[in-house]
Amino acid sequence: MTAVKLAGAPISWGVCEVPGWGHQLSPQRVLTEMRDVGVSATELGPEGFLPSNPAQLTALLESYGLGCVGQFAPVVCHDADHDPVPDIAGSLDSLVASGGSVLVLAAATGADGYDARPTLDDGQWATLLGNLDRLAAAAAERGVLAVLHPHVGTMVETRAEVDRVLDGSTIRLCLDTGHLLIGGTDPLQLAREVPGRIAHAHLKDVDAGLAADVQAGKLAYTEAVRRGIYTPLGHGDVDIAGIVTALLGNGYDGWFVMEQDTILDAEPADEGPLRDVRTSVAFMQDTCRSIPV
Template sequence: MTAANSAPAPLDRIRVGSAPDSWGVWFPDDPQQVPWERFLDEVSEAGYEWIELGPYGYLPTDPARLTEEVNKRNLKVSAGTVFTALHRGPGVWDSTWEHVSDVAELTQAMGAKHLVVIPSFWRDDKTAEIIEPPELTGEQWAHLTKGMERLGHEVRERFGLDIVVHPHADTHIDTETHVERFLDSTDSDLVNLCLDTGHYAYCGGDSVKLIETFGERIGYLHLKQVDPEILADVVKNEVPFGPAVQRGVMCEPPAGVPALEPVLAAAQRLGVDLFAIVEQDMYPCPPDKPLPIAVRTRKFLRSCGA
């Protein structure tokens, strides 16, 4: 076989980026996290062109300042991120919208078109204490789905952005059953999915199957892998997500699951342009750890054709 025909098929519909998460950033301000300037310097050095905003307030929130900072590093913004608790009903709408509109305004100003929406955790994200039942009632499911449709409508009308809902460990949209129920209960014109390959595997799901079954609902990708041995212990002992991350459950590709080559190939077959943003959860982490991993990960994704 010659070198020419052993190269992977180009994934020309996939736009690869990274995010503050891959630098151990989970909060707007935390002494265990690298300064935002270092993140921007290193994500550019690692060879990425696209970034997400991360937790609102981590990067500068003044659009002119942020534009100057990303432009001088040849970076562009693919999306903003918000957390919502819409399953709690209409009473949380006003506070939710106040937060969402701040993030959406900055996202729009940066030229991005997507808002990644993460459902609220049923555990406390710092103490891991269970604060809500892991299963929603029928009424709560109705609040969640109708609330997301309303959010999708308002965000598009006011900011021209599309929402993509992110199934996430220790939230109410996590397993294959919950993800399919959510998709079956929401309007594809208003709500689509940010498929996070690591979180979906963490919760027992098959990313390729989801792409092939619900392809028209896949609006965005987060790329990450889980270490199957650590995951097995996490599942067996019911370890919360935060402590599981500290154990290294999210690992550097291609060491974990799911294999990213078939996921990317399945996404390419959809025939639409998709962002694929690398997110390797590792909060907290030593400040010198992220850059070498980011460089190797970008090299690996190039070897896949992305």
């Protein structure tokens, strides 16, 4: 059985930075269920979910036997009048204190949510690309690897935009299998084409029918999440096993973070999101058993 570094993320329990996203579970429930389902580490989730005090954060994670992988950080990068480097200072402090190694950047629009985005001109694109390299350098000074997460509803969503980042900056990528597919990129093809630029992976499986409705503008992204666009791994239309195999075959040694974004209407009376996470963990275990050592 091939050993991989498997982590969880609070968004799989519905914990999200978007105002009004849905019912937010407590850190105690999320971390307990994460530990019990068998993952060894977590991304930190949105600002305010876990303690910002580095000592308190480290003690909390250690009390659940969990390590820190990284943190997701939406940052406005395209505005020439805004310096994004100070925006990541708190995240870097938390990562350094808790042993996290990856800052997962998204090129935020500046508005809440992921249902609409502006179009950038060439000057704004030049600013964005330059700032991505500046942010990567600032993170590297603290011993943290910054990666760009192509993400629905941000300034880097489509395959053409991903290619513009690959051609115009040196930052490495977070391969989010779900957001890439919804944005029009084949994540398996990208994994095979630019393995050297991929340094982090978010594993999502996707209902391709709902993804097509989002791409066509028939369905808002948030509503698609509410309807279950992200399925447990192995139950959707993304070749997760093929992607994992391709990455490992090209020397990938980073984390695989399971992320099935969900929206909760209320505190679950039963297992709630844990059921899908457990299914995804079992799928990954089966996948790893089938990959030659």
